[in-house]
Amino acid sequence: MRTRLTLWPGQKGTRRLQNKYGERLVCVRYRYDAVRRRRYKTVELIEEETVWLPDPAEVVQIRVEWGEVELARQVKQAGGVWKSEAKVWELPLAEVMALGLESRVVGDEKSI
DSSP: OEEEEEEOTTSTTOHHHHHHHGGGEEEEEEEEETTTTEEEEEEEEOOOOOOOOOOTTOEEEEOOOTTOHHHHHHHHHTTOEEETTTTEEEEEHHHHHHHTOGGGEEGGGGGO
């Protein structure tokens, strides 16, 4: 099966489901099965919400743009390691938060 379209709440095609599921609706996906010649409409819902605190020792990747020399120095002084293949700095999450760089985290960690 292949997902061809993902719609977010409020977009055309999601309003009826948004009325049904309310704030629990995360997205609507249209998946296609070429073998069975079927289209499936699936929904992603929030089932439970709890408090989560990230592990401050976890190493995350942050992006520092070319020319931000002073910021790069601060990251390096805080223990950051440059990863040239990905063009990102790796730094413990506690240091990222201390420097106020949460918005620069790349990858799955954007929900800090």
